[in-house]
Amino acid sequence: MQLSLVGDDVFQITGNNQSQLKVTLSGRNSSQVNELGVFTVDDAAGTIDGVAPGSAEYTVKALARARVIFSAISNNPNGYNPVSLSRLLEFSSSSNLRFYLVSNASTDAVNAGTISTSNIIFSSNTSQQITNLGAEGFTLAWQNTSSSNFQDLVVNIQAVDESLPLGTSLQGQFQGEVIDLRDITGNVRADFTVNREAAFDNFVGFYRVANTNGGIDTNSDGIADILPGQAGYIQAAIQNRVVGIDLTVNNQGTATYTGTLPGGAIFVPFIIIDGRPDALLDSSISNDPAVYFPYLGANTDGFDHIRLLGDNTFGFEDLPNGGDQDFNDVIVRVNLSIA
Structure with a gap:
């Protein structure tokens, strides 16, 4: 080389x-x-x-x-x-x-x-x-x-002369702050390190999408049924999140987690601002916190809230309309390995 x-x-x-x-x-x-x-x-x-x-x-x-x-x-x-x-x-x-x-x-x-x-x-x-x-x-x-x-x-x-890190094949593309495991069969171990510089107690998770445009398959037929920006997208994303990957951390703290991602799919990070998934899945919309995605069309303000900071490393901005644009409110690093 x-x-x-x-x-x-x-x-x-x-x-x-x-x-x-x-x-x-x-x-x-x-x-x-x-x-x-x-x-x-x-x-x-x-x-x-x-x-x-x-x-x-x-x-x-x-x-x-x-x-x-x-x-x-x-x-x-x-x-x-x-x-x-x-x-x-x-x-x-x-x-x-x-x-x-x-x-x-x-x-x-x-x-x-x-x-x-x-x-x-x-x-x-x-x-x-x-x-x-x-x-x-x-x-x-x-x-x-x-x-x-x-x-x-x-x-x-x-x-x-190095192999690309697992999960990074879409990173760098338009709205590509995702983990791509489509070529993997079996389970993938995901070791997360989480940091925070924010007043809000935010929650980060990952959800499964059916294609590179962020479409979500809601009826398990392998075809995207709802796209970013369409009504119900936020709830569909939360319902399709990976159970057990619930990333939170104290302000100025460091937290580590280990989870499992199944191969054969794309997984997308999301951030819930000062809230938890339960508030988005109950019968009331009055208590729904803001949620942001890599897909700008899915964000109510149309702004970019997730930046790529390195391979499998994501920085989040938790304030609306660009906020202070520091992208350090939550930082998530993921180390992936075949389970």
Whole structure:
């Protein structure tokens, strides 16, 4: 496996038929929660379908190829250390890669139209510094403010020969903060670590969906019967949650849990704000707490409430309409292994 700088800010990854790119967070110094992403380009100049960087059409074409790497939160709960977090992404050999930053927002929000494309910062000599580390790959140091120290977000990138972590095949895609176990038969052990920096006593669980769009099968025929945003979706999600995975933690505490996820399906995280599932399944709607999902259409405010912080690592925002956008109200890390 090899990663080479072939243009001013374009990298080429080579290896076997599929090559793995490892991205590790090494530092951040920003009050904003910025999201890092990557997209494939056609040549060392960074063009896409003949459209050059800086052209009016370029952002749309880049987003069509974009994959989220992770977000870096700015206020870490006690017990949560993000420095060792990483993402592993797979590309066809000889792919040309270019990186981008979403300033204090997410790719999902831009694609959904709730955030302007002006929040996207493409790599350039004014936004990114590249350091060649030899056999250890490269360091990418970003700035998204008027500062000139390029420390807003710093990552190491490297070509590696490693298998993708279990459950991550959809992570990085649009609204892909999910666990994909469709190719697995039998049970999967899930070890959870939960952290919190929030006044609300929130609840996180996982529910089963029938497809990548978040549709829920309510009659066990394998076909989605209700889609995100449709009436009854919240109740259907709670009814289809995985029993026994009830994730809560004291403020500034750390809690660990072990559960089982059956193979052959996609599992989606949700957060109940300052409440529990029972309140959503009783006969009264007057006591229903807010519930948020990775699918923006399922959220009553239409905002992004779950960010990918690393492989199988999810950060939650518990306030409506974007809130304080810190995505540290609950953080859930999942280590998956074949049971």
